[in-house]
Amino acid sequence: MTRTLPTGSPAPLDLTAQDYRDRRGRLALTLQERGYGAMVVFGPARVSYLTGFYFAATERPVAAIVSDTGDGTLFVPALEADHVRQQCPDLGDPVTYPEYPGGGSGEHPLLTLGRELRRRFPRARALAADLGGYESRWGYRGPRLEEAAGLPVHEHLEFVDDARAIKSPAEIALIREACHWGDYAHGLMQQALEIGSDEMLVSHETSLRATRDMLAALGSRYVPKAREGLPANTMFIRGRNTANPHGLHQTGGVQAGDILVTGAYGVVGGYESELERTMFVGEPTPEQARWFGAMLAAQDAGMAALKPGRPCHEVEQEVRAVLEAHGAMPYVRHHTGHAFGMEGHEHPFLDLDDPTEIRPGMIFSIEPGIYVPGLGGFRHSDTLVVTETGAERLSLYPRDLQSLTVPV
Incomplete structure (x- = not known):
């Protein structure tokens, strides 16, 4: 059986920054309807879906923070900061931490994330998240997000995954x-x-x-x-x-x-x-x-x-x-x-x-x-x-x- 080499479509082979802004905007509407000021997303595919940031998921926590206004911020180890700027220049500088489990800082990355969430959303009574904390992979161990942030965390992975289905x-x-x-x-x-x-x-x-x-x-x-x-x-x-x-x-x-x-x-x-x-x-x-x-x-x-x-x-x-x-x-x-x-x-x-x-x-x-x-x-x-x-x-x-x- 001979196979013809596909010539490919003239259409772009990537999504645009506007596509990702639209996704965060739709998530923001869901957060408004459900009364959440922000959502923290840990799942690697969900992070990529909302921000356009593709990365090698390791023991080092990565998260996307999306507010009820549609603003998006990435939380990454410092070694990924330039990578974020290359892929997602519209997001601005990410929130970083030195290394897992602390890189000499004496602070676990999830505690750094919790402190940043309290600073950004001081009036929040609860946070939405796809998962209760970063997934255990490659030796990772850490506190739950609720413990790190000092706020109730309600798991709603469907907020993102239901949108991904269409x-x-x-x-x-x-x-x-x-x-x-x-x-x-x-x-x-x-x-x-x-x-x-x-x-x-x-x-x-x-x-x-x-x-x-x-x-x-x-x-x-x-x-x-x-x-x-x-x-x-x-x-x-x-x-x-x-x-x-x-x-x-x-x-x-x-x-x-x-x-x-x-x-x-x-x-x-x-x-x-x-x-x-x-x-x-x-x-x-x-x-x-x-x-x-x-x-x-x-x-x-x-x-x-x-x-x-x-x-x-x-x-x-x-x-x-x-x-x-x-x-x-x-x-x-x-x-x-x-x-x-x-x-x-x-x-x-x-x-x-x-x-x-x-x-x-x-x-x-x-x-x-x-x-x-x-x-x-x-x-x-x-x-x-x-x-x-x-x-x-x-x-x-x-x-x-x-x-x-x-x-x-």
Whole structure:
């Protein structure tokens, strides 16, 4: 299968400072409605969402402070101060601390943050926050924000995450571009597959090749948002190991008769795509073809059911009805899909216990899976954006059995 090199859209491949100001403005309205003078946000993706500051999250606390007027300030270790000025010049100088756990200052960073919050908001009776304190990572230990600030802290991560669930046209354009490159990367991987192919080597080699092509095509329009990972990525697992929904790589090479469960995605402007396919090395057996057909019918049902105004759980119910009709329910291990964007999984979920209303602008994966012990797994995943009348598939890689059979 030959793959055409995407030419890329002429649209900007990044968000603007105004986009971030608008986000903080919408959060400010929520804070006003709920009676909070400020919100402290610790989650790295939430910080980036509100400010445009992308960073390597370590043991050193980072937080965004957003007031009920929409003003934004970053709280960072001193080593990140110049990084903030480069990425977010409109925010002004950040509030800094010397180092974690104190850098000789004798003061834990969270105590520095608490002191700054009391200074900025002396009349506050309570603060909103996405989390009660900085997340424990890389050895971090520290007080809760409530203790550090000397104020009640009410956790409301939904203030940010509910807004993140509805993607703007600019965000959708970035995800659409990412889908182009996920499709392209997957095609390179499929071309490279042959008997004896090593999972890890083929995955990494085609990821690097796709990234080189992507950067050559997009040039300076591509703006990296991380210091690790590649802009285009591929992977696959093979054989009976595919019966594990999140199976790890194995040593050894691809063999005739193997089932492959693959994945590929692009990253553009800090936003991801999602693409997964079930493939076969040589002609599938009747049993393999049966479960492939059942999975494909379930994914078709999920795509058709994804419509605005419906609760998430109804999509799952319709997909399960198809799986039940094919006798597949004993082999189902997870729900139909999830939202995503800046992170690989985001709220809400296409799950029996998620009543969230589906709304235009939401981005979902549709990925029902069937996992037969001793045989293998069967899962396609596609990126869809909810429209005013239904949903549009943004990942356009072939889904049919013939296109996904590797000749031997």
